[in-house]
Amino acid sequence: EVQLVESGGGLVQPGRPLRLSCAASGFTFDDHAMHWVRQAPGKGLEWVSAINWNSRDKAYVDSVRGRFTISRDNARKSLYLQVSSLRPEDTALYYCVKGSSGYNHDVMDVWGQGTTVTVSS
Amino acid sequence: QSALTQPASVSGSPGQSITISCTGTSSDISGYNYVSWYQQHPGKVPKLLIYDVNNRPSGVSNRFSGSKSGNTASLTISGLQAEDETDYYCSSYTSSGTWVFGGGTKLTVL
Secondary structure (H helix, E strand, O other), X not given: OOEEEEEOOEEXXXXXXXXXXXXXXXXXXXXXXXXXXXEOOOOOEEEEEEEOOOOOOEEEOOOOXXXXXXXXXXXXXXXXXXXXXXXHHHOEEEEEEEEOOOOOOOOEEEEOOOEEEEEOO | OOOEEOOOEXXXXXXXXXXXXXXXXXXXXXXXXXXXXXXXXXXXXXXXXXXXXXXOOOOOOOOEEEEEEOOEEEEEEOOOOHHHOOEEEEEEEOOOOOEEEEOOEEEEEO
């Protein structure tokens, strides 16, 4: 069974950094692209970032480019999102999502339960 | 990277069919066949319903179908059931190498 378990969320002050992690199991991690998608309280889904199987292709939504960095460790079967210069509007539930193939353009098919990030002073 | 446009709400009676539209641009929906649809019940994780415009993952009911014409993708749910009442999101790959979601549609089963 595919499992994605996010961690690292919490309450953080504006401008402070945070590192989100996602531990994957139940599939061949290095065969798949991975994504981060977030959902602000009571709002819709927003795609944040993606990384292909070998880390050579990374993409970001405009609102986080330059502040967030996606990375992966295939040996550890883990996905990360280093978030810096946090803003109140970054407050959301952050989902780790598996891609159906190694490429960022293929569908996001399995979602983790998410980790909550709250940005507030 | 503007969000795709979905109606805020749609409704239908049990047994009827409804269609949810998702409008984008030539940079996303009409440019690629990488359109997908998700169902999200309150407090739950999104579930993939349709991928690559009109394909269903195994285990998804054939009451759900997808299509695309020009800049608009559509999700049709036939034989509406009470359990279908929830939120639905479309998404598309874009020419920027990113993904974009629609704002979501709340389906009410009358």
